[in-house]
Amino acid sequence: MTLREKAALAERAARAAGAMLERHGAFKVKRKSENDFVTEMDFKSEALIRDTLLSACPEDEFFGEETGGATTAPGRWIVDPIDGTTNFMRGHRLYAISIAYEQDGALAVGCVYCPGTDELFLAVRGEGATLNGRPIHVSGTAVPRDAIVHLGFGHRIPKNMERTLAVFPALLASVSDVRRTGTAAYDLCCVADGRSDSYVELGLNLYDYAAGYVVLTEAGGKFTGWDDDEDGLKTGNVVSSNGLLHEAIRERLR
Ligand code: IPD
Ligand code: CA
Secondary structure (H helix, E strand, O other): OHHHHHHHHHHHHHHHHHHHHOOOOOOOOEEEOOOOOEEEEHHHHHHHHHHHHHHHHOOOOOEEEEOOOOOOOEEOOOOOOOOHHHHHHHOOOEEEEEEEEEEOOEEEEEEEEOOOEEEEEEEEEEOOEEEEEEEEOOEEEEHHHOOOEOOOOOOOHHHHHHHHHHHHHHHHOOOOOOOOOOOOHHHHHHHHHOOOOEEEEEOOOOHHHHHHHHHHHHHOEEEEHHHHHHHHHHOOOOOEEOOOHHHHHHOOOO
16 A cells, blocks of 8 residues: 555544544543543544554554554554543633654654534645645744744653743743643644744643654644754754744744
């Protein structure tokens, strides 16, 4: 199967999961840790996505937020069945299904679907990124003063929360405005299609950003870690931007 065909499969799985999530009735919620929840629907969504992907590609491995799986493989699907569980369980409309395909250790396909807005972001390595089938590109915003910056709070890990709060005043004072959506996958896509200019967060997990990474970078964006020479793909400490603003934003995080 080509990467383009994998992308079409990811889209099919994401739309099917989205349709199921939008139809849900009452569901059980469990607390994973103090500020971290999982619902019955997260598990149902992950099972549906896994079945859809692996029945079409039995040779591939799977790694999902709720059930884990392969940490390496020649072909591996990396899935967050609901990115933004806190939003979803309270009825906020921003939550996303995030499906990435990794080939020989490199992220190659990204699909992020937001059922609440019916926006489907799709990207294949080397082939660009689209929103609902139309090509997208990062913004041309060149100065922080004009920038909308998305900030995740890192609120589940005390040292990340402290570091985020420490940089917040300088960031807020020097940009146009700050947003907190509650879904990292969607944050990356907002930078990818130019409605926002940067997104930063500490302590993400691979399944939160794998698909958004492909969408962002294929739309011309840049993705690094917070510290000099830090690889955000490895650490989950993510600075993303349209590229033009990257070092100026990073400067404000020091
Ligand atoms: C969370 C969301 C949120 C981000 C957290 C993530 P989840 O994912 O992406 O925006 O701030 O760091 O863990 O738990 O809803 O899948
Ligand atoms: Ca999740």
